Amino acid sequence: MNNSKAVELFEKAPVSQAVLKNALPAMAAMLMVLIYNLADTFFIGQTHDALQVAAVSLAMPVFLIFMAVGTVFGMGGTSVISRALGQGRTEYAKKVCSFCMWGCVVVGVVMSALFLIFMDEILSLVGASPDTWDYAKSYLTIVSLGGPFVLISNCYSNVVRAEGQSSQAMMGQILGNLLNVILDPIIILGFGWNIAGAAIATVIGNIAGALYYILYFVRGKSTLSVSIKDFTLKDQVCSGVLAIGVPAALGFSLTLGVALTVICYLFVNQIVGVFLSDASAYSYAVQFSRILLTTSSLFGVFYVLINTLQAMGAATPALIINLSRQGMLFIPALFILQAAIGITGLVWAQPVADILSIVLALFLYVRVSRKMMLESK
Numbered sequence: 591m592n593n594s595k596a597v598e599l600f601e602k603a604p605v606s607q608a609v610l611k612n613a614l615p616a617m618a619a620m621l622m623v624l625i626y627n628l629a630d631t632f633f634i635g636q637t638h639d640a641l642q643v644a645a646v647s648l649a650m651p652v653f654l655i656f657m658a659v660g661t662v663f664g665m666g667g668t669s670v671i672s673r674a675l676g677q678g679r680t681e682y683a684k685k686v687c688s689f690c691m692w693g694c695v696v697v698g699v700v701m702s703a704l705f706l707i708f709m710d711e712i713l714s715l716v717g718a719s720p721d722t723w724d725y726a727k728s729y730l731t732i733v734s735l736g737g738p739f740v741l742i743s744n745c746y747s748n749v750v751r752a753e754g755q756s757s758q759a760m761m762g763q764i765l766g767n768l769l770n771v772i773l774d775p776i777i778i779l780g781f782g783w784n785i786a787g788a789a790i791a792t793v794i795g796n797i798a799g800a801l802y803y804i805l806y807f808v809r810g811k812s813t814l815s816v817s818i819k820d821f822t823l824k825d826q827v828c829s830g831v832l833a834i835g836v837p838a839a840l841g842f843s844l845t846l847g848v849a850l851t852v853i854c855y856l857f858v859n860q861i862v863g864v865f866l867s868d869a870s871a872y873s874y875a876v877q878f879s880r881i882l883l884t885t886s887s888l889f890g891v892f893y894v895l896i897n898t899l900q901a902m903g904a905a906t907p908a909l910i911i912n913l914s915r916q917g918m919l920f921i922p923a924l925f926i927l928q929a930a931i932g933i934t935g936l937v938w939a940q941p942v943a944d945i946l947s948i949v950l951a952l953f954l955y956v957r958v959s960r961k962m963m964l965e966s967k
Contacts, residue, residue, distance in 0.1 A: 629767075630788040632864065633774040640871040642785045645725030648716050652705070653733050653740075653792075659697060660744030662912055663690045665896070667745065671752040671814065680813055687749060687807075688820035694745050698738030705734040715921075717936065729789045736793035743799035750803065753813060758806055766799025851887040855880065878937045885944040892944070895951040899958060907954040914950055919943040 630650075634642050667690040674683040705712065709727060718726045733740075743766055750759040770791050777787035807816045854861065862875045892911075899908040914920075920943035927935030927942065 629771045629774050630792060633778045634785060634788055635864070636775075636779060637784055638868070639784070640868045641721050642725050643871070645718070645722040645729060645785055646788065648713075648718050648722060649726045649729045649733070652712060652716060652730055656698070656701065656733075656737050656740040657744045658912060659701065660694060660741035661748065663694050663697075663741065664745035664748030665908065666690075668748045668752045671749060675753060675813075683752075683813070684815040684820045685822050687814035688816055688818070689822065690745055690749055691742065691804075691816040692818065692821050694741035695738050698741040701741075702734045702737035705737070706731065709734075717924075725785045728786050732786060732789035733792055736796055739793070739796045739800040742803065743796045746803035747799070749814075750806065750812075755812070758811075762799050762802040762806070765802050766795040766797075769798050770795030848887040851883055854886070855883050858883070877934075881934070881937045882940055885941040888944060888948055892948050892951060895948070895955050899951075899955060907958055911947060911951045911954065914943070914947045919946045919950075 631643060631646055634646050667686055670686045671683045674680075674686065709730060712730070713723060713726055716726075743762070747759050747763045750756075750762070773791035773794060774788060777783050777791050778785075781787060783790065804816060806812060807814060858876055858879050862872060862879055896908055896911055899911070910918075920939060923939035923942045923946075924936060927939050929935070931938070
């Protein structure tokens with residue numbers, strides 16, 4: 591059985607071999623996510639309508655909230671499941687996996703309902719103008735209808751890795767992302783559905799990814815379960831164990847982040863030119879892209895710290911950090927900086943939120959690490 595081989599890999603193989611075998615599919619999946627995130631903007635850009643491009647950009651952070659909540663379930667579930675399997679507590683791992691599934695369904699439905707009910711308020715909050723309002727509303731309305739599938743897809747792209755099935759996790763992501771990329775030009779340009787077509791392609795891609803993971807469990811290819819009979823709200827999350835290899839991961843992520851940022855900065859004109867042709871919009875996009883690149887080299891460090899806290903079982907600190915970058919710190923920064931320096935302040939809000947989030951992540955990591963080391967004495 592594939593799962594027994596995965597367990598054997600973790601138990602007997604050298605650490606470097608185990609990490610490499612699981613890291614490569616994960617990196618490939620992340621690359622597909624990057625392509626997926628660019629797809630809607632790229633093909634909408636081919637309509638040569640700057641207002642639709644702007645509307646997608648306004649709507650995307652709101653859509654990312656669905657992805658972020660799914661990732662919260664996924665990262666938390668991955669941490670608990672992997673430790674439970676390591677302890678031989680398969681039944682407990684099944685319960686956690688089922689909780690993640692039905693938690694995503696319930697929370698996804700509630701979020702979708704709230705987004706649809708408060709759509710106008712959300713659009714005002716993200717700064718939609720009269721020119722972009724209808725476009726952004728159309729995109730978000732359609733995407734909101736697929737909320738539960740977005741959560742499930744993003745959740746299980748992480749959870750499946752908990753039992754060493756990185757290739758399966760990668761395939762689910764690739765299926766959804768590739769389908770979205772294929773459908774985008776067909777629906778947006780071929781059918782002429784423009785921004786609504788982009789949203790439809792996004793929803794279909796997430797539905798396909800979610801169904802892939804559900805079938806993976808239903809067909810018995812996993813030791814885990816998404817059955818409702820295994821769902822429970824009882825039992826507490828197991829105590830975390832201090833993750834090892836954090837310094838090396840921070841050495842690697844920072845170096846790679848700096849290298850990629852330099853490349854993007856050097857070719858920012860060409861990259862922006864792929865998406866926009868309007869002269870005034872192009873000028874703004876280049877300026878704003880350079881601002882956003884000021885902290886992009888730190889993304890790797892940020893996510894290493896989040897994943898480490900998850901692995902340590904520090905669910906609350908990890909959740910706080912996840913919510914801070916695009917919520918608790920980002921939203922206040924939007925209002926404060928916009929009032930202080932105008933439209934450019936809206937763009938600087940993200941780098942400011944990034945820096946503050948990393949400082950918060952470092953503080954919480956050090957605090958949790960010290961607490962765990964004291965408890966282990």
